Amino acid sequence: MAASQKPREWRRTISDQEYLISTDLNNISHDFVNNAYATDDMYWAKAMPAAILRNILSNSLVMGVYAVQPPFPPAKTAEEPSSPDTPSPTLEDPSFYFSNEFQGNGAGAEKLEQMGFARFVTDHVTVFYLTDVYVAPESRGKGLGKWLISCCREILDSKPHLMRAMLMASPGEGKQFYEKNLGMRDMQEEVAEGHVLPMTRNRNQ
Known part of the structure; x- marks a missing residue:
C-alpha cells in the first residue's frame, strides 16, 4: 500500500470469535496468499516467487481477513521468578510471534490468524480494480466474504x-453478488x- 495511505480496519464478532479486516500490509x-494462489479456487492466479509476491502486495491495496486471538501475557520482570525454572523454548523463540499462521507484535499484542484477503490494483484515487477475493474453505459460511x-x-x-x-465476476451468482453488495x-x-x-x-498475447 502507498506509504501515504493510513491503514484502515474493521472488527466484527461472529459466534464469540472476533474477526478483523485490515489494510495493514504488516499483517x-x-x-x-501464495498457498491461496496455488488452489483451484483461484484458477486465474499462481504461486509467485517471494520477491515477486512482495512487489505485487506492496503495490496494491490489500485487505486481510483475520481471526483475532487473545494477546500474550506480559513478560515477567527480572524481579519475578520464572515458572517453571526453565522458560518455554516456544515462547522464547521470536518466530512464534511471527509465524505464517499468526501475526503480532509479541507479548501483550493480539495474534492474528489469516482467514482471507482481497486486493485492489489502484492509484488510490481514481481507479480501483478488485481481484483475488478469497476466504479459506474452513472459514466459509460465516459471512466473512460478504463482510x-x-x-x-x-x-x-x-x-x-x-x-x-x-x-471480473463469474456469470450468474457472481454477477448478482457484486451487483447487490458492491x-x-x-x-x-x-x-x-x-x-x-x-x-x-x-x-499469452
Whole structure:
C-alpha cells in the first residue's frame, strides 16, 4: 500500500470469535496468499516467487481477513521468578510471534490468524480494480466474504475522485453478488449505450 495511505480496519464478532479486516500490509502472511494462489479456487492466479509476491502486495491495496486471538501475557520482570525454572523454548523463540499462521507484535499484542484477503490494483484515487477475493474453505459460511466486500464498498464510497471501479465476476451468482453488495453493473450495459468498448490482453498475447 502507498506509504501515504493510513491503514484502515474493521472488527466484527461472529459466534464469540472476533474477526478483523485490515489494510495493514504488516499483517499479511505471504505464505497464506501464495498457498491461496496455488488452489483451484483461484484458477486465474499462481504461486509467485517471494520477491515477486512482495512487489505485487506492496503495490496494491490489500485487505486481510483475520481471526483475532487473545494477546500474550506480559513478560515477567527480572524481579519475578520464572515458572517453571526453565522458560518455554516456544515462547522464547521470536518466530512464534511471527509465524505464517499468526501475526503480532509479541507479548501483550493480539495474534492474528489469516482467514482471507482481497486486493485492489489502484492509484488510490481514481481507479480501483478488485481481484483475488478469497476466504479459506474452513472459514466459509460465516459471512466473512460478504463482510469483506462491504468493506471494499466502504473504501470505494470514500473516494470523491473515483472514476471507475472494475472486477471480473463469474456469470450468474457472481454477477448478482457484486451487483447487490458492491454496486457494480455489467459493462455490457455501457457497451450497449455506446459509451465504452472493453478491450483486454491476456498473458499469452
